[in-house]
Amino acid sequence: MQTSYTINDFKSDQYVRWCPGCGNHAVLNSIQKAMSEIGISPDNTAVISGIGCSSRLPYYVNTYGFHTIHGRASAIATGVKVANPKLAVWQITGDGDCLAIGGNHFIHTVRRNIDINLVQMNNGMYGLTKGQYAPTSKRGFVSKSSPYGTVEDPFNAADLCFGAGGQFFARIMDVDLKNSQEVMKLAAKHQGCSVVEALVNCIIFNDGTHKDVSAKDVREDHTIFLRHGERMIFGKDRNKGLIVDGFKLKVVKIGENGITENDILIHDAKCQDKTLHFKLGHMRAPEFPLALGIIRDAEAPVYDQDVYAQLEEVKPKHNFKSLNDFFMSLETWEIK
Amino acid sequence: MIVTVKELDRAVIRFSGDSGDGMQLTGTLFSTLSAVFGNEISTFPDYPAEIRAPQGTLSGVSGYQVHIGNKVYTPGDKADVLVAMNPAALKVNVKNIKKDTVVLIDVDAFDENGLKKALYKTLDPIEELKLGSVQIVSVPISTLVKESLADSGMGNKDILRSKNMFALGLICWLFNKPIEEAMHLLNRKFGKKPTILEANIKVLTDGFNYGHNIHASVSTYNIQPTEMPKGIYTDVKGNEATAWGLIAAAQQAGLQLFLGSYPITPASEILQELSARKDLGVITVQAEDEIAGVCTAIGASFAGNLAATSTSGPGLALKAEGINLAVMAELPLVIVDVQRGGPSTGLPTKTEQSDLLQALYGRNGESPLVVLAASTPSNCFDFAYTASKLALEHMTPVILLTDGFLANGSSAWRLPDLSQYPAIHPPFVHKEMQDKWAPYLRNEEGSRYWAVPGMEGFAHRVGGLEKDSRTGAISTDPANHQLMTDLRQQKIDNIAKVIPPLQLSGDSQADLLVVGWGGTYGHLYSAVQQFNEQGSQAALAHFNYINPLPANTEEVLNKFKKIVVCELNSGQFASYLRSKLKLKGEVLQYNKVQGQPFTVEELIQHFTAIL
Numbered sequence: 001m002q003t004s005y006t007i008n009d010f011k012s013d014q015y016v017r018w019c020p021g022c023g024n025h026a027v028l029n030s031i032q033k034a035m036s037e038i039g040i041s042p043d044n045t046a047v048i049s050g051i052g053c054s055s056r057l058p059y060y061v062n063t064y065g066f067h068t069i070h071g072r073a074s075a076i077a078t079g080v081k082v083a084n085p086k087l088a089v090w091q092i093t094g095d096g097d098c099l100a101i102g103g104n105h106f107i108h109t110v111r112r113n114i115d116i117n118l119v120q121m122n123n124g125m126y127g128l129t130k131g132q133y134a135p136t137s138k139r140g141f142v143s144k145s146s147p148y149g150t151v152e153d154p155f156n157a158a159d160l161c162f163g164a165g166g167q168f169f170a171r172i173m174d175v176d177l178k179n180s181q182e183v184m185k186l187a188a189k190h191q192g193c194s195v196v197e198a199l200v201n202c203i204i205f206n207d208g209t210h211k212d213v214s215a216k217d218v219r220e221d222h223t224i225f226l227r228h229g230e231r232m233i234f235g236k237d238r239n240k241g242l243i244v245d246g247f248k249l250k251v252v253k254i255g256e257n258g259i260t261e262n263d264i265l266i267h268d269a270k271c272q273d274k275t276l277h278f279k280l281g282h283m284r285a286p287e288f289p290l291a292l293g294i295i296r297d298a299e300a301p302v303y304d305q306d307v308y309a310q311l312e313e314v315k316p317k318h319n320f321k322s323l324n325d326f327f328m329s330l331e332t333w334e335i336k
Numbered sequence: 337m338i339v340t341v342k343e344l345d346r347a348v349i350r351f352s353g354d355s356g357d358g359m360q361l362t363g364t365l366f367s368t369l370s371a372v373f374g375n376e377i378s379t380f381p382d383y384p385a386e387i388r389a390p391q392g393t394l395s396g397v398s399g400y401q402v403h404i405g406n407k408v409y410t411p412g413d414k415a416d417v418l419v420a421m422n423p424a425a426l427k428v429n430v431k432n433i434k435k436d437t438v439v440l441i442d443v444d445a446f447d448e449n450g451l452k453k454a455l456y457k458t459l460d461p462i463e464e465l466k467l468g469s470v471q472i473v474s475v476p477i478s479t480l481v482k483e484s485l486a487d488s489g490m491g492n493k494d495i496l497r498s499k500n501m502f503a504l505g506l507i508c509w510l511f512n513k514p515i516e517e518a519m520h521l522l523n524r525k526f527g528k529k530p531t532i533l534e535a536n537i538k539v540l541t542d543g544f545n546y547g548h549n550i551h552a553s554v555s556t557y558n559i560q561p562t563e564m565p566k567g568i569y570t571d572v573k574g575n576e577a578t579a580w581g582l583i584a585a586a587q588q589a590g591l592q593l594f595l596g597s598y599p600i601t602p603a604s605e606i607l608q609e610l611s612a613r614k615d616l617g618v619i620t621v622q623a624e625d626e627i628a629g630v631c632t633a634i635g636a637s638f639a640g641n642l643a644a645t646s647t648s649g650p651g652l653a654l655k656a657e658g659i660n661l662a663v664m665a666e667l668p669l670v671i672v673d674v675q676r677g678g679p680s681t682g683l684p685t686k687t688e689q690s691d692l693l694q695a696l697y698g699r700n701g702e703s704p705l706v707v708l709a710a711s712t713p714s715n716c717f718d719f720a721y722t723a724s725k726l727a728l729e730h731m732t733p734v735i736l737l738t739d740g741f742l743a744n745g746s747s748a749w750r751l752p753d754l755s756q757y758p759a760i761h762p763p764f765v766h767k768e769m770q771d772k773w774a775p776y777l778r779n780e781e782g783s784r785y786w787a788v789p790g791m792e793g794f795a796h797r798v799g800g801l802e803k804d805s806r807t808g809a810i811s812t813d814p815a816n817h818q819l820m821t822d823l824r825q826q827k828i829d830n831i832a833k834v835i836p837p838l839q840l841s842g843d844s845q846a847d848l849l850v851v852g853w854g855g856t857y858g859h860l861y862s863a864v865q866q867f868n869e870q871g872s873q874a875a876l877a878h879f880n881y882i883n884p885l886p887a888n889t890e891e892v893l894n895k896f897k898k899i900v901v902c903e904l905n906s907g908q909f910a911s912y913l914r915s916k917l918k919l920k921g922e923v924l925q926y927n928k929v930q931g932q933p934f935t936v937e938e939l940i941q942h943f944t945a946i947l
Contacts, residue, residue, distance in 0.1 A: 043792045066635075084641075087639065311619075314615050327570070331571075333570075
């Protein structure tokens, strides 16, 4: 039996129909790369998506795939995984699919901690319906359905994930392929629901939406890539870092006001207490660097594993071998 | 006074009291012990939507009707014996009793306060309700129960919780049923709580002896056991039978059973029963909403389980888009809709048949699927089995319609011999077809083959977008869409070839054909029988297969000059039949939308009026 795979084993024969320059292409690549590296065959992999540009992804990977309905991929992926926990199950979704119409399923999937890899591509608006604002669009965002700007604040996927009890949350950017591949592989390995928010550009309807953090000239100063066990240092000159000041995070410069490298926080993604993870996930440029990488990667009971553990625990109680055995345990009487 | 014993063919007993009085338990115990002694049984709980409405009020009255005897097909129209634990129960049930009904009351509850709570205008309820002709048996049940348990060390409140057992003891005496069986049943129920068990048995015994010693009634009744087919029996409620039918089908097909569901009245017992059957390997997910209920099931179906979801009308509406995904992806799925009064939240605890057109047509696009309807509490088992078989073998969603009446009603049921049930063979792909296989390749019956994740060499993509009939790739080609639409319809139409033909009961030479479907079977069958016994002539055609209809439906219906379609809605099946068939005879309707089943009496009156 084949146990090692290359990225080509996970490429389908379908022509990838996203627009040239769309950020989804890079995410697809890191997903295929991660799939090839975790040692599970394409035949034992199921990719479930909802509706939207990103949800076309199942057609482009050579695995079992189910392109379902708008917002419901989390629930369908839950069914797949619980029905057959041996499968590697991926959910591909977008910011509208996951956080608007699918918001309820998303939080409950995270809460239950179903062992799926949930990749949410966030382009800040609706692409497939040609340019309306999404629950991730910034206040004042002008779009076809908000010609005078929105008067509502966006969701932050990290807040929602942690609020729902999430144990794994990571953020990647389409323009940062190398780090994305690293994150995606660790997400795939995590036991439980791993949420990866991928900031992607929509070249047609929302070009440059993430440029305040993704543009080459500002990227290093406006983002921080977090790695478990490493100090939270960032910046072009690698001289900025994060410390805790009271209940707040604070950006400091190493070498100023007596701050040394040893004062900078060390990232603990595996810590059960998620207070700091919440703060890290919430940071926004330019006041703070946007947190990339794995913000949280904690262990917790996994729903699908516990479902089967409970079955094994319950079965010996009555030791029914068949439905008929169960019938005979009921209050019965015989007519002779 | 000499007590005579009257022989009866059948009798209807209605237990009623506050929703906290334990009337459901009392009724269940009495029906089960009657069944054990060889009586046919049919029961119907009639309870309020409120869990505990204010004590003693009209809205808090909970009832449980038991019909025992031979040729029992319904829980009966009106009660021969009414147990009324308080003035509210008596008032609410005036419409459910006859002129000569025996009415057993707890006279202690009929004080000024009790009468006031039940909104009586006078202090003489019998006169006020014009119950002069009924036989009132006044028993100071509360006082007697307090005496009975005076030495038990229990508090007053707990003591009075056993009132229902006193009533049960009296009814056992009245119907000459030995109370040992009731004790046995109580032992099963309260075996782990010895204090409660002991108290209940003491009160039950005292109630029985009280009747015996004071000759509480002028006569007692004896109902001879019926000749029933040999076998082992249990009593079963529709929702339990539905749950077990799904388990049986999964067992027969060699698949894991998966239920994705969300609690909703009156369907929740299916979720509860299947959750308890983890001891048989059943997987249940209580989802975050109705949509996730059906969607987790669709995911499980994609992954190769026998997948089902259970709901009622409002939930079916929410599941529509999900069901349509299963139509498009051609995945097996069983959707159980336990119908209740609608529209909107409607009458959650009451029965109705008004989801028929929603089941048939309530989805976007051309969306054919199979619709079945169970017609007795016990055949919910058979139709849950059949729904699963059709879904698995024809790769389609199947909606099984039951209703609140079937779901909560019970009847005695001979345990099935599963070896006599037809085998279930889903059209799984097999290794030899690997080279010529495509996701929408079909077998002779028009079903696509099932390739399940984990099977080597069959990785493929399905979804809600229209697919090319040959390659399975996304297609918007006009001719292909027409073809796929036709193929999906043809697949469902083909099922008419494998379902049994429509059969008649009653007088097949009659001019009048009574037509019904689903849960009204018992009432329609009894009504046609009694109608014919009275010298009239009618036949009954009762449908379990709604879509597709049995192949001979048009031929059978066209033998009759007059057809009356009777249903608990405003005429949904009648309009469906008119749209599907060329009917020659006059098609009349008898419709009732009151949240209550038909009565045999009203049906016979209506048939008489028609002829």
